[in-house]
Amino acid sequence: MPENTSFKTKCGSCPLRKMKTFRPLDEKELGFVSKFKTGELTVDAGATILLEGNKTPHLYTILEGWAFRHKSLANGQRQVLNFGLPGDLVGLQLAILDDIQHTVTALTKTTLCVFQRDKIWSVFKENPSLAYAMTWMASREEQMVDAHLLSLGQRNALARLSYLILYLHDRAEAVGYATNHSFNAPFTQAHFSDALGITPVHTSRTIKKLHEKNLINWKKDQIQILNREKLEKLAYYDQDIKLQRPLI
Amino acid sequence: MPENTSFKTKCGSCPLRKMKTFRPLDEKELGFVSKFKTGELTVDAGATILLEGNKTPHLYTILEGWAFRHKSLANGQRQVLNFGLPGDLVGLQLAILDDIQHTVTALTKTTLCVFQRDKIWSVFKENPSLAYAMTWMASREEQMVDAHLLSLGQRNALARLSYLILYLHDRAEAVGYATNHSFNAPFTQAHFSDALGITPVHTSRTIKKLHEKNLINWKKDQIQILNREKLEKLAYYDQDIKLQRPLI
DNA sequence: CGGACTGTTGATCGGTATCAATGCTCGTGG
């Protein structure tokens, strides 16, 4: 019997669901999500997924790849707000507030599950546990931004970089994107600069320092943590409690 | 007939509801909120409302007063994440994630409406429009933190301070806490330092600069904006669209 | 092979931190 949907990954057999980071959905939730998903979108590295001020009719979940959220001043200076990995919702602010004040760009070739955002109200109405899961994701996102804000306000360049590397590693690891304390880093140093609020020149110098201290090894798009303990101390890293999270 | 509740402000006659910033609730929502509210809490200036890592059974809405959310590094350096004003939810992260990674402290004598956070699930189950409103508030909070992150990463001290003053003024104004471009500022310069990520000494000097440029007048807990146009230009201020927001 | 982009290094500049002293305000108690 032929399938009547146009995309490859069915929610029921979604590879992400097998990972222990994601809590299982019950039958009702899964049925709803399956109905809610209306397509799949694959974009190239560098493509804009959502544009500040622009209202697309879609809400997404990242199925595969890296993305990042960013926002710029009128003079063009860009701040990276956060990075997106598989399982992350993209466009929730837009769906809820009907307004988006940041841009989302793909870092790698990225595949997204597509939902119709005008259906979001029916999620709240018909499937409260799924609605709760969405709110959960929104709160978690805010928690991450809170942590970055603390970083920019209170850590110096070296501690900030150390923190960011630990953070990205741990997030990558949770979705199977890291092995042996090493993960694929599809960023340029300019991305890091814009996330850390320092210039590319200083980013290069700061990375060099971490190298010289033998704490990391960054080579050819691959970042490896060589001495986690010391790196954590440098970064004042508080490992967040790893909560199992819902996957929509 | 005597009232059988112990607190003064009934949701139906809540003074905040009369303000045009808040969208009216329908009968069902209002009835639910009224049941949901179980008390009122008044705390002195300086009191801790929520403590990082601590799980109180409560969720709050600010009824009157100023508060602030903050978070510190292991070495004690503190970052102010955002400020709270009437109508703001306090403890939503705790209620949803069952975990709170920041502290909330009262800046002034503050009165809060108290809700039981274990009832939050019933909100999602029984009153989807109220649940939606909560998610709306969470998204809005994230939007504000995003904007601060951009500020810390990309603005210099003068622009950062200018932005913060405009931001606080506009938020105060929305709840009737500002008149004639002037608002009561229950902060010390240390609060500003910790919000801006600069030292108290430099904060003092930066405030002085804004004074000398005749853009603001900060005297005796009162901050007045003297030349909004120039201040906005200095701050690269994009006035956010003022959305009417739900009040829970 | 050439060009665009990214990263590296050196020299110098400037914004913010740090250290230290003084002043101001206000609440408290003698």
Next chain:
DNA sequence: CCACGAGCATTGATACCGATCAACAGTCCG
């Protein structure tokens, strides 16, 4: 009513972190 101390704000001198400017090296791709 004044004296005192605590906390907050101001000012000056100096140090340092990170920005800026500039040149060059490495890598990738057409």
